Amino acid sequence: MIRLFHVTKRYGRDEPALSDVSLRLDKGEFAFVTGPSGAGKSTLLKLLFAAERPTDGRILVAGHDLSRLRASSVPILRRNVGVVFQDFRLLPRRSVFDNVAFALEVLGQPRSRIRPRVEQVLRQVGLGHKMDALPLRLSGGEQQRVAIARALVGEPAVVLADEPTGNLDAALSRDIMDLFTDAHIRGTTVLVATHDVQLMRAVGKRIIRLERGRVVEDHG
């Protein structure tokens, strides 16, 4: 589902953010990427949803060869990859329902199909009762649930999350992580970047450790 072959990513002339990284995540796998700040976790995820291009090496995601992906095909890749960020990135003037529905509207799906699917996914993340609320009236944990619902609503094959619990306390972090494991159980490939050791231990999945752009540990 995800394959990296000797991938190097360099921003400008600096030391590479990733150097010679090779990785394999099979379909339906769940893994964490961890490592100190600046290790290249975010860069790795950005490469996987084509927000950045590798300087060297090949990347395959959900059947797309990202090194050869034309700009016009990026949207097609992204429909297959849900992304969640630390800062939620919700649209403040749209309701919870509209934030999630937006992800399907902009793909040209008809309202009749959007409504039941959005309601379903919002119930799934435990927000069935707050569909009409505006995001800023919600707690951080709830906002992140909305963002996760938005990432999942299109039923992507892969979900990427960059420090999704970075702004949340331990208990909320566990709840959020449960949503990712739920998605994983339903067959989604999940890759979560985090430096929360406790959380990773509690979830008990594969852990890929990066340091200065290199994979230094991979077990689980």
Added chain:
Amino acid sequence: MHRLVWFAAQAARSIGASPVVQVVAVSTIAVALMVLGAVGVGLVNLDGLIDRWRADADLVVFLRPNTPDSELPTLAARIEALDGVAATRALDRDAALADLRAAFPDDAPLLDGLDRTLLPAVIEVRLAERDRETRDAARQRVAEALRAMAAFSAVDAVDDGEDLIARLQDLRTGARAGGAVLAALAVLAVIFIISNTIRLTLYARRDELEIMQLVGASDFFVRAPCYIEGAFQGAAGALLATGGLWLMIRALPQEGLLPVPLGAEAGLRFLPVEAVVLGTLGAALVGVLASHLATGRFIRRDDER
């Protein structure tokens, strides 16, 4: 269909989110198009003037200076007998001078001291053909016949109005060229205004666009609402310009706007409906083009590829 509705709803949302920007853009466009429309009105009326002059112009035959007044009735009768002539009116030199005085009653002092030798005797010729379409040809035919008479009669020169028509046509050619340059400038101005407005509204919507790109919306979904917004601005500007111009022209005094001898019939004419419709559609199309340019830049910069 649901897509079109969605695009329109997005466009409406974007327009509604920045009413001041929209008003400024639309009125600036309207001003630019009003200038163009004013030239259009000028051209329409110049065309009308030329047509009317062509249709109304009759012929004037100037007689040789030494022609005795007694010859006038015979000559007038001969001219009246020409094919295509309805009537004639002979003016001897006194009558011609009196006619001039009557035409400029306010300028009597200027005309003082002129004597009958100043003006030649003339015979005014009224054409039988009244139909606008065919009169032009009829007038030329009669003018030729009259010029042929010059060889063996007192006919000296024939004024068939072609001089004035030629001058009006030159004026029209110049005005058309000027209008074309102005139209090109107006198109550029409209593109400039709309593409900058669209960029402003895109900037205001940047969070939304980021999410759209994140979840895999195609470029077209990012662009289509902007196309609608640009078309709206162009069309609204054109309609506002039309309304403004119409009011301005109605506010002008309708009498005495056009040179008297050219005989304005019923005041200034406005742009024909087809021109307004085409102009509005054209402005909408230019708006789409401007949006395309604006979003193109935005999308490329945003995606960095």
